[in-house]
Amino acid sequence: MDTEAVRSFVRAAELGQLRHAADELGVTQQAVSKRIAALERALDVRLFTRTPRGVELTLDGQAFLPHARNIVTGADRAVTAVRRGSRALRIDVLGLRSAQAVILHDYWRSHPGCELDVVTLRVDDPRLAVAAVRAGDLDASFRSVTDPAALPHEVRMIHAFHSPLELVVGPRHPLASARTLRPAQLRGHRIWVPGIAPGSEWAEFYDELVTEFGLRVDAAGPNFGNEVLLDILADSADVATLVGSRDRYAWPAGHDLRRIPIADPTLAYPLSLLLPRANPHPGLGAVIAHFTGLAPLPGKVWLPSWAVTTL
Known part of the structure; x- marks a missing residue:
């Protein structure tokens, strides 16, 4: 199976538009479209429905997506295993228009040399994000576990900023x-x-x-x-x-x-960051320092009971 076609499918699914996927992958929109069409022929299913606003996953596409992510992750790990240096810092955000993505973009603009991979898991259950951090698929995730007892020892949660x-x-x-x-x-x-x-x-x-x-x-x-x-x-x-x-x-x-x-x-809204306790990505410390440098909210602030500083 063509891993670049699978990668194009994953990014198109996460971003919702072939053009955005093409821009991120550094290829033309036509190239992304051809890759996905070839993948659909190989699988003998339709993965996307085209809409005026972009693309939406079919039921087969939804079923294939988590496995496709595993294929891409496995390919990336294989390359990383033999490539000098480490991969880009991979952080999960709730959406590319969210406050988390905006703050990360501000950080990237002030640190143009950093390698940053911003992804969106598109899952509602924070336990899935915890599992991805624990497995090393993510270096950090903007999620909160409201019950501290549900957080495994290998993963810690720190305060990022209040929105x-x-x-x-x-x-x-x-x-x-x-x-x-x-x-x-x-x-x-x-x-x-x-x-x-x-x-x-x-x-x-x-x-x-x-x-x-x-x-x-x-x-x-x-x-x-x-x-x-x-x-x-x-x-x-x-x-x-x-x-x-x-x-x-x-x-x-x-x-x-x-x-x-x-x-x-x-x-x-309290935004927290999930990250591994042991061997965090070397680029994560500077990102956390950027959050620490944000100005606190003025005046009286209401937060939910589960807002935390560090776990």
Whole structure:
């Protein structure tokens, strides 16, 4: 099996667009498309469905993806075993538009010589990220294990940074004209956050947030992605959502969406980093130092009970 075709499939699946996969792999989009087409012929299945916004995995593609990742990892390990030096620092983030990716990009811009491999596991269960760190497939992962007893001894969890939340609303929403909001002002408003997976760290975060401030957080309905969510907010007079202040979102100018900071107290999502206790990647220390140098959040800050400094 052509490992470069498998690698192209994995990156296209993780990034959602052939063009982005091609840019990352340093080849043309046509080359990536040909590789994946050849892989589909060899397997006699369709791996992707093409959409106006990119590519989506078929059921066969979803079944093949974890095995394809193992193939790529195995090939990389084989090369690393005979190549002088070590591979790039591999860090898992929740999404390439997330605050974690933004902070890592800031670090990379200030350290242009560093080799950084930013990946997205696309799993909701933090135990899978723990297993990947433990096995050495990842050097670090932006995940939190909310129950310390579930963390194996070989993996430690440290505080990375706190991500303050903002309310996003359309121009007709009652809170659209506010410059800042207190948590009490969000009561009674529908805060729609599709994609809250049971058992995930963010499910526990929102559970505590609702209990603490009496908010109405609604996760009902399928998650069609950020673009659809932003479209709905633009047309709605009563739906809002919560995002991290550093998270990157783009929408058409006609949407006229508003991102409103929340303060007194600031509602913050604690971002942690999972890493091995023994023999961490030599490039990891400088990344952690970069997090340590971030300015602390001003004023009163609310965090969930499971926020930690070090385990």
